[in-house]
Amino acid sequence: MYAIVEIQGKQYRVKENDKIEVDSLKKDSGKVTFDKVMLYAKDDKNVDIGHPYIDGAYIEAEILNPVKGEKIRVFKKKSKKRYERTIGFRKSLSLIQIKGIAFGAKKAEAKKEVKVDKKEVPAEQPKVQVQPKAPVKTAAKKTTTRTKKASSKDQQTLDI
Secondary structure, eight states, X not given: OEEEEEETTEEEEEOTTOEEXXXXXXXXXXXXXXXXXXXXXXXXXOEEEOSSSOTTEEEEEEEXXXXXXXXXXXXXXXXXXXXXXXXXXXXXXXXXXXEEEEESOOHHHHHOOXXXXXXXXXXXXXXXXXXXXXXXXXXXXXXXXXXXXXOHHHHOOOOO
C-alpha cells in the first residue's frame, strides 16, 4: 500500500512508517496532515487516481526534527579579471515520518462549521453617460521651404 502526495509543490511516494526529507515546514515538531493525495494504491490492481486530488484522502505524519541537506558549492570566476569566489549552501529540510494513509473527513474539518454572513449590498448607482467632447480644431502648420541662395563662390569660375 502506497500513495503519492504533494507536499509544498513536490510529489513524494510514501508508505506507512517511511521517513522522508521535505522542504522545511513551519513547525519544528508535532503532527501534520497532508490532504493533497494524488494517487492511492492498495496493491497493483486496486489503484485510485485523483483529478487532481482524491477527495477525502489524507496522509498523517509526524515531524521528527529539522535537518540540513547536502552542501552545494558555487564557484564563480571571471577570467583575466582576478575574480574568484566560492559560496557554500545547505538547504533546510524537515525529517518526517508517515504514520498512516486515511480516508474520510478530517477531524478538524468535521468539527468546523462554516457560517456565511449575508451583508446587504448597496444597489448600484445609475451610470452617468459621458458625452464625448467636440473635436478641437488645430491650425494648420505653415510649411516653408527654403531655397538655397547661390553664393558668390558658386558663381565664380576658374580661369586657367
